Amino acid sequence: MARDTKAKIIAAAANVAVARGVQNLTMEAVAEEAGISKGGVFYHFGSKQELLLGMVQALVDITEKEVSAAQAQDHEAGSWLRGFIRACLTNSAEDLGPVGRLSVAFLTAAANDTTLLAPMNERQPAWREAINTSGIDPVQAQIVRLAADGLWINDVMGVPVLDAAERAAVIERLEAMTRKDTEPE
Amino acid sequence: MARDTKAKIIAAAANVAVARGVQNLTMEAVAEEAGISKGGVFYHFGSKQELLLGMVQALVDITEKEVSAAQAQDHEAGSWLRGFIRACLTNSAEDLGPVGRLSVAFLTAAANDTTLLAPMNERQPAWREAINTSGIDPVQAQIVRLAADGLWINDVMGVPVLDAAERAAVIERLEAMTRKDTEPE
DNA sequence: AAAACTATACTGACCGGTCAGTACAGTCAA
């Protein structure tokens, strides 16, 4: 059941981060949320850093899984980007999906120690490759990805960059940009 | 000299955050860096929260100042966005400008307590307005802003989303998008 | 002399991490 418990702890940590705020993401709080003892948490994750690392890894895994799932039924050019947009932005501000919940962990990791982002950094070459070969103009493709990142991080932080109507229009346009090549000249 | 010392403390805090990492952004370290005592720091900022709030405010102020400066010698459509792109992305990864240094504080604030982002959130309606009335298609304008945000946050976190050549091409394209309306249809 | 500011020494809470011990399921020799 080791795998099970580890996953349970990661989910609990994500819940704590969202519900009580990152400043209350203590090992004790995680243990309580997971319904086990603090010692039990340390049995599975040797340190808080290790737990954070596990959460970042989980975020990466879930994101890639969602992209793959979306690509499975969309074989046209730009499908990777459309999957990525979905994965990042499907969560409404209130009702966070798993990606949204783990995103808070991502923030914590980045704030505490950027080396904790290693699992994310490792995947960047592969993501760049996917974007550059997605079948549309690479520069435009990167911009779509960056805009999705920007919207995502602002969501996670709660910065109100767009109202609902603008948000819908932006997402629609981003998806259009994965289909139609609007490169100047 | 109250204003002076406060500014000095904020700058010191930003330096500490960059140099020693956010986990070492303690009031004592800030005091040492600023060359005053811990008591002195608390005299000026009643709590750590207040200091963090001051740093976020400073980031907002500097960003808006840089945008205004850029706009002063660029009165064509899209000048706000071009100024914003410059303000966010002028800092190379190694040699951070003032925006880059304070950005780390922004991350910390977001991670510790999203209410600390209030000074940033307050300005969003004004920024949205500036973007929507910048003279180019509003949806495209928002996308340019979000992409700049995305590139900026990835820089701050140290996630290698783009290599140097891609980065240059993306920035060039973003600036082009502030000039030429590439809206489909 | 009052107000503004600074330095030093201290407190108290919190939190990451440790550790001795428990529960229990399985294995295996006699």
Added chain:
DNA sequence: TTGACTGTACTGACCGGTCAGTATAGTTTT
């Protein structure tokens, strides 16, 4: 088939360090 032994998963009490914040006395500025 039972008793000795082992490994895995976990418990809960505890410790030590860190750090925000305070108390208070001293110093400089106006």
